[in-house]
Amino acid sequence: MTDWLYPLLYTLLALGAGVLCLPIALSLHYRRDDLPTTWHLLVQLAFFRGGLGIGFQLAPEGRTLMPVLLGRALPFPVLTLGTEPTTKKKKPKRAKKATPKADKLAAEKKKSAPLDLIRLVLRPALSLLASLPRTFGLKKLRITGRLGFADPAKTGIVNGYLQAVKTLKNKFLSININPDFTRPGAFGQVDLVAHFHLGLLLLFLGRFGLQVVFRFLASRLFGWKLGLI
Incomplete structure (x- = not known):
């Protein structure tokens, strides 16, 4: 079996x-x-x-x-796929009465919580953002079609810029846009192909989580003062 x-x-x-x-x-x-x-x-x-x-x-x-x-x-x-969204009715919640002392403690905690969270997450988040471009790569961007404006002079000016971009040799970028002096609007097709590595992305996310946990434990158990960066 x-x-x-x-x-x-x-x-x-x-x-x-x-x-x-x-x-x-x-x-x-x-x-x-x-x-x-x-x-x-x-x-x-x-x-x-x-x-x-x-x-x-x-x-x-x-x-x-x-x-x-x-x-x-x-x-x-x-x-x-269906297009009609389903909505659920929410029951109103009853507000709980709080004492003045509890309100004061809650207000102090609410003021310090955002700054503590920023100190905890900012440095690992910047490291994660710096690593994200390594997980993503553009393979092809192709734009074809017609472009026109109500003012023919503006159409000619934009077409001059597009022709200058068209002369640039790039294996990832292909632009073929013709001017349309009779009908204003943009018509055509855009094709974009990109590759990204899921395993590398998960590795960077895991490193981000470990850094946040380490900084949290260091501040709570050992009393380390965390800086913004």
Whole structure:
């Protein structure tokens, strides 16, 4: 009976290691068309370098979920999400009566609590923010379409700037926007693909938590005075 259990366990461990070690592909595709004016937004989150994941499509017609295989959203099976939010009625809470002494202690504690929290978290948070760019990398940004303003002169000026940006050689950035002197508005498509490492992000979050716990114990048990930075 255990002949299939160990291979299944090893497969799950391999998949978990792949999710943590291999980069996760995050892609965003936005398209805005004219005549009639419609828009579509597709967000894909795929593991194993974009091999397998899930996509979320948002459009005026509704919201749908779909599987992603090898970086492309499959047309089936598709799950349509509801748009009507459910609201629950909240019962009013009765206020408790407090003594003047308790109110004074609560006010003093409320004044010191934000500063203590800032001293506890600020330095680890700055270290975490400095490490976050190492977990994220831009792979592709492509912008195609047409751009026009009500003033043709303004359209020409903006088009000059866009042509200057277009001459810059960059393997990650591709801009192809044509001027539209007859119809004001922005129409076209934006494609963004980025990779981020989940395992490295969890490692940095764990380091942040350990630093906060260490500073908390040092201030409470040993009486260390924590600085802001």
